[in-house]
Amino acid sequence: MSTVSGTGNTSSVTDNLSITKKTETKKNTNELGQAAFLELMITQMNNQNPLSPQDNSEFVAQLAQFSSVEGLERLNTSFNSFMSNNALQASSLVGRSVTVKSDTSMLVTGGIVAGSVDLALPASDMKISIYDEMGALIQTVPVGKVPSGETVFRWDGQNMEVNGQLLDWEAGDDAAAAGKYRFAVTAMQDGKTEALDTSLSANVNSVTIGENGALILNLAGVGAVDAKNVKQFN
Incomplete structure (x- = not known):
C-alpha cells in the first residue's frame, strides 16, 4: 500500500490562511x-x-x-x-495626617492632636482627660455643655480648643512634652456619665500593601490601620 503524504501540490493550510512566516531574532x-x-x-x-x-x-x-x-x-x-x-x-500618604478611631496619638513638638467624639444626645457636662505613655494623668479639661452631634477638639500640649473655641481654664505654665498620649472623653447624658469613643489625628509614618492589595497605614502613636478605616485625610 502506498503511503499517503501530508504534503503535495495542493495549497497548504498556511497558504489558505494567508499567514506569512517572518524570520526574527528572538x-x-x-x-x-x-x-x-x-x-x-x-x-x-x-x-x-x-x-x-x-x-x-x-x-x-x-x-x-x-x-x-x-x-x-x-x-x-x-x-x-x-x-x-x-x-x-x-x-504619597507618608508624612500626611489622617483621622482614625483611636484613643491614642503622638504629639510632636510644635504640633497638635486633633480629635472628635459623636454624641447621640446633648451632654450637660463633658470632660477630656489626657494621660501620658506611662498612664499618668496630666490634664483634665472641663468642656461643659455640648450639643448632640460631632464635637471637635484640638490640643497643643497645653491649650484645648473645642468646636473652634479656646477654653478659658487653668492649663498650667508648661506644655506637655512630645510623646504618645491617651485621651479619655466622658459626658453626662440623662444623668449618667458615659465614656465616648474618640477619633484622633495621627501621622502616617509608612505604608505597606497587605493581602488582596489592602493598604495598611502605620500611624505614629496608633499602629497599623487599614486605609479603609480612615475617617478623614487631613
Whole structure:
C-alpha cells in the first residue's frame, strides 16, 4: 500500500490562511507565545494524516486551553500594574495626617492632636482627660455643655480648643512634652456619665500593601490601620 503524504501540490493550510512566516531574532525562552502556538497548531494541521484527521474538538480544546492560560497571564499583568499604582499612591500618604478611631496619638513638638467624639444626645457636662505613655494623668479639661452631634477638639500640649473655641481654664505654665498620649472623653447624658469613643489625628509614618492589595497605614502613636478605616485625610 502506498503511503499517503501530508504534503503535495495542493495549497497548504498556511497558504489558505494567508499567514506569512517572518524570520526574527528572538531571545531564548521556554514560554510559548500566541504566535508560536498558532504556528505549531497550523504545522500540525498541515502534516496530519488525511485518512485519519485530528478531531476538530481537539483543536477547540487546545485553543480554549491556550486562551485560558493567556487570560490568566493578562490578569496577572493587570494585577501587578494595579499593585504598582497602589504602591505609588500609597507612598504619597507618608508624612500626611489622617483621622482614625483611636484613643491614642503622638504629639510632636510644635504640633497638635486633633480629635472628635459623636454624641447621640446633648451632654450637660463633658470632660477630656489626657494621660501620658506611662498612664499618668496630666490634664483634665472641663468642656461643659455640648450639643448632640460631632464635637471637635484640638490640643497643643497645653491649650484645648473645642468646636473652634479656646477654653478659658487653668492649663498650667508648661506644655506637655512630645510623646504618645491617651485621651479619655466622658459626658453626662440623662444623668449618667458615659465614656465616648474618640477619633484622633495621627501621622502616617509608612505604608505597606497587605493581602488582596489592602493598604495598611502605620500611624505614629496608633499602629497599623487599614486605609479603609480612615475617617478623614487631613
